[in-house]
Amino acid sequence: MADDFDLADAYAVETPDDNRDLYARWADTYESGFITDNAYRYHLGVAGAFLDAAGPDDGPVLDVGCGTGLVGEALRADPACPGPLDGLDLSTEMLDRARTKATADGHPVYAELHTGDLTAVLDLADGAYGGITSCGTFTHGHVGPAAFDELYRVARPGALFAIGVNPDHYVAHGFEARFAGDVAAGTITEPTVRWVPTYGAGPHVDQLSPVVVFRRR
Numbered sequence: 001m002a003d004d005f006d007l008a009d010a011y012a013v014e015t016p017d018d019n020r021d022l023y024a025r026w027a028d029t030y031e032s033g034f035i036t037d038n039a040y041r042y043h044l045g046v047a048g049a050f051l052d053a054a055g056p057d058d059g060p061v062l063d064v065g066c067g068t069g070l071v072g073e074a075l076r077a078d079p080a081c082p083g084p085l086d087g088l089d090l091s092t093e094m095l096d097r098a099r100t101k102a103t104a105d106g107h108p109v110y111a112e113l114h115t116g117d118l119t120a121v122l123d124l125a126d127g128a129y130g131g132i133t134s135c136g137t138f139t140h141g142h143v144g145p146a147a148f149d150e151l152y153r154v155a156r157p158g159a160l161f162a163i164g165v166n167p168d169h170y171v172a173h174g175f176e177a178r179f180a181g182d183v184a185a186g187t188i189t190e191p192t193v194r195w196v197p198t199y200g201a202g203p204h205v206d207q208l209s210p211v212v213v214f215r216r217r
């Protein structure tokens with residue numbers, strides 16, 4: 001049963017409680033099933049977009065909706081990744097998997113892992129982070145552009161964002177409009193949008209997803 005989870009289950013999530021329930025059951029097989037079966041590569045595109053724009057002072061970095069830690073592993077595989085790197089997720093079971101991840105030289109991928117809900121107030125200090133990444137989380141219908149109120153709060157001025165958004169949600173769920181409004185308000189720099197491959201196999205092999213890169217002003 002657990003191996004049967006797929007994108008349809010992820011897209012059916014409507015509330016934070018739905019999400020906790022799904023990923024509590026999916027965490028053990030998320031990588032051996034879905035990620036492997038679909039040759040998932042979205043995390044490489046998000047990490048690459050972040051690293052291509054980052055300088056040494058763009059840490060600490062927060063990976064939001066870090067899940068089992070695939071973005072963190074990709075970031076920490078590059079010695080140029082500014083550190084330290086923390087993760088945040090709603091699912092304690094997914095965070096338990098992320099906690100097991102180590103770099104090639106044996107250090108934990110994530111310095112700190114926070115349980116948090118992107119639809120609520122985060123228990124993180126104002127301006128704590130110099131970089132924010134996210135992959136596969138602005139995909140669930142319940143995580144909309146309002147989450148950026150809190151992400152901007154925990155980002156310090158100049159912080160670098162590289163945020164993956166579901167391609168069907170980017171315009172329809174108001175992300176593009178939110179970022180345009182934030183540029184107009186002087187909150188962020190003009191975003192660049194890089195379209196990256198999401199999967200290397202499976203039914204959605206041709207899907208490209210937008211990774212939105214900008215800085216907090």
Ligand SMILES: C[S@@+](CC[C@H](N)C(=O)[O-])C[C@H]1O[C@@H](n2cnc3c(N)ncnc32)[C@H](O)[C@@H]1O
Nearest residue numbers: 065066067089090091094117118119135136137
């Ligand atoms: C499809 S997984 C992606 C995980 C990882 N970033 C990756 O690329 O493999 C989506 C993750 O977002 C998390 N998530 C969903 N809604 C969330 C919310 N409201 N707050 C925090 N995390 C959330 C889920 O628990 C899950 O771990």
